[in-house]
Amino acid sequence: MTPSTDLNIPLFERAKALIPGGVNSPVRAFKAVGGTPRFVKRAQGAYFWDANDQRFIDYIGSWGPMILGHGHPAVLEAVQKAALEGFSFGAPTEREVELAEEILSLVPSMEMIRLVSSGTEAGMSAIRLARGATGRSKFIKFEGCYHGHADSLLVKAGSGLATFGNATSAGVPPEVVQHTLVLEYNNVAQLEEAFALHGKELACVMIEPIAGNMNFVRASVPFMKRCRELCTEYGALLVLDEVMTGFRVALGSAQSVYAKSIPGFKPDITVLGKVIGGGMPLAAFGGPRAIMEHLAPLGGVYQAGTLSGNPVATACGLTTLREIKKPGFFDGLSASTRSLVDGLAQAAKEEGVPFSADCEGGMFGFFLLPELPQNYPAVLKTDSTRFNQLFHGLLDRGVYIAPALYEAGFVSGAHTADDIATTVAAAREVFKTLSK
Numbered sequence: 001m002t003p004s005t006d007l008n009i010p011l012f013e014r015a016k017a018l019i020p021g022g023v024n025s026p027v028r029a030f031k032a033v034g035g036t037p038r039f040v041k042r043a044q045g046a047y048f049w050d051a052n053d054q055r056f057i058d059y060i061g062s063w064g065p066m067i068l069g070h071g072h073p074a075v076l077e078a079v080q081k082a083a084l085e086g087f088s089f090g091a092p093t094e095r096e097v098e099l100a101e102e103i104l105s106l107v108p109s110m111e112m113i114r115l116v117s118s119g120t121e122a123g124m125s126a127i128r129l130a131r132g133a134t135g136r137s138k139f140i141k142f143e144g145c146y147h148g149h150a151d152s153l154l155v156k157a158g159s160g161l162a163t164f165g166n167a168t169s170a171g172v173p174p175e176v177v178q179h180t181l182v183l184e185y186n187n188v189a190q191l192e193e194a195f196a197l198h199g200k201e202l203a204c205v206m207i208e209p210i211a212g213n214m215n216f217v218r219a220s221v222p223f224m225k226r227c228r229e230l231c232t233e234y235g236a237l238l239v240l241d242e243v244m245t246g247f248r249v250a251l252g253s254a255q256s257v258y259a260k261s262i263p264g265f266k267p268d269i270t271v272l273g274k275v276i277g278g279g280m281p282l283a284a285f286g287g288p289r290a291i292m293e294h295l296a297p298l299g300g301v302y303q304a305g306t307l308s309g310n311p312v313a314t315a316c317g318l319t320t321l322r323e324i325k326k327p328g329f330f331d332g333l334s335a336s337t338r339s340l341v342d343g344l345a346q347a348a349k350e351e352g353v354p355f356s357a358d359c360e361g362g363m364f365g366f367f368l369l370p371e372l373p374q375n376y377p378a379v380l381k382t383d384s385t386r387f388n389q390l391f392h393g394l395l396d397r398g399v400y401i402a403p404a405l406y407e408a409g410f411v412s413g414a415h416t417a418d419d420i421a422t423t424v425a426a427a428r429e430v431f432k433t434l435s436k
C-alpha cells in the first residue's frame with residue numbers, strides 16, 4: 001500500500017477537519033505510534049476490514065466488549081428483533097429486569113444494580129454513591145488506573161507520599177480533585193500510611209483489580225486483601241472498577257478470581273461496562289441493597305439517564321452474557337488467550353527480545369521488559385520506540401493490537417488456533433527486526 005492509494009489517509013484528513021484529532025476518543029488517533037489510523041468498514045468474527053478492504057486480526061475488540069467476536073449470530077438476531085420493537089422509551093422494560101437478574105446471578109456481591117450508558121458514567125456515579133452512603137468526601141485511587149473521564153478521577157499522584165493529587169486534564173479545577181488521594185498500585189506500605197492519616201475521612205477506595213489501562217498489571221493478592229481489610233476497618237467502601245475485567249477475565253469477573261485466594265472476598269460496589277453491553281452503550285454499578293438504596297428515587301443520591309437501560313443495548317448485553325455462560329466458553333477463551341501469550345513469549349525468547357506477558361480469561365498484556373511491572377512507574381520503563389516498531393510491524397502483517405503500550409489486549413471466542421498461529425508467526429518476523 002503506497003500513501004497515494006491508501007484510502008485511510010483521505011478519510012483521516014476529512015475527519016481531522018471536522019472532529020478534534022479526527023477521532024471521537026483520543027487513543028484511536030495513533031498519536032503514540034504515529035501513522036494513519038485504520039478506518040473500519042466492517043467486522044466479522046475475529047476480523048475487521050479497513051477502508052482499503054485490508055483484513056486485520058482484531059485484538060482490541062472495541063477495547064473489550066466484543067468477547068464473542070463481531071457479528072455473533074445470536075446477538076445480531078436479538079438486536080435486530082429489539083430494534084423492530086422500538087429504540088428507546090424512557091420507561092421501564094422487562095428486558096432491563098432480565099439483564100439485572102442475569103448480572104446479579106453471575107456476580108453475587110451485588111444485590112441491586114443500576115444501568116447506565118458508559119463506564120465513565122458508572123464510575124462517576126459509584127463515587128457519588130460511595131460519598132452519599134458514607135457521608136465522607138475523600139477517596140483513594142491508584143496511579144495508572146483509569147475509571148473514566150469524570151473530573152474527580154482525572155488525577156495523577158502529587159509530589160509527596162499520601163498527598164492529594166494534581167489534575168491530569170486542563171479544565172479540571174484543583175478544588176475538584178482536592179479530595180482525590182492518588183497512591184501507587186501494589187504498594188501496601190503507602191496504602192497503610194494513607195489510611196492511618198485519612199482513613200476516617202475516606203468514602204472509598206476505587207481500584208481496577210487487574211489494571212487494563214496501564215497495559216496489564218494485576219493487583220497482588222496481599223495488596224487486594226489489605227485494601228479490603230482497611231476499608232472494612234475504617235468504614236470506607238471498596239469500589240472495584242470491573243468495567244474492563246467484568247465478564248472478561250472470568251464469568252464471575254475479577255472478584256471471583258480474587259475470592260479464590262482471599263476467602264469471602266467481595267467489593268462493596270462493583271462498576272461494570274464493556275462486555276455487559278456486548279458492543280452497545282451500556283454500563284452499570286451495583287452493590288448490597290443497603291448501599292444501593294441511597295440512590296434516587298429511594299434515597300438522596302441523584303443519578304439519572306435518558307437512555308439508561310436502553311432496550312436495544314440491553315438485548316445485546318443480555319444475549320452476550322447468555323452466550324458466554326454456556327459451558328466451556330470461558331475454558332476455550334482462556335486457552336486461546338494462554339496459547340497466544342505463550343506463543344509470543346516463546347517467539348520473543350528465541351529471537352532474543354526481552355519480553356514478559358500475563359493473561360486472565362480473554363484479557364492479556366505484554367511488555368518489552370524482562371519482568372512484569374507491578375505499578376505505573378515500572379510500566380513506563382518500556383521502550384516506546386521498540387513498542388512502536390512492533391505495533392507497525394504487526395499492523396503491516398494484518399494484526400491489529402492496541403496503538404499504545406498502555407493498553408491491554410483482548411481475545412474473543414471467534415479467534416481460532418489459526419488466527420493465533422498467524423499472529424505468533426507475524427510477531428516472530430517483527431521480533432527478528434527488533435533484536436538487531
Ligand SMILES: *Cc1c(COP(=O)(O)O)cnc(C)c1O
Nearest residue numbers: 118119120146147148241243244
Ligand atoms: C473503559 C473503562 C472505563 C470507561 O468506560 P467508558 O465506557 O469508556 O466511559 C472505566 N474504567 C475502566 C477500568 C475501563 O477500562
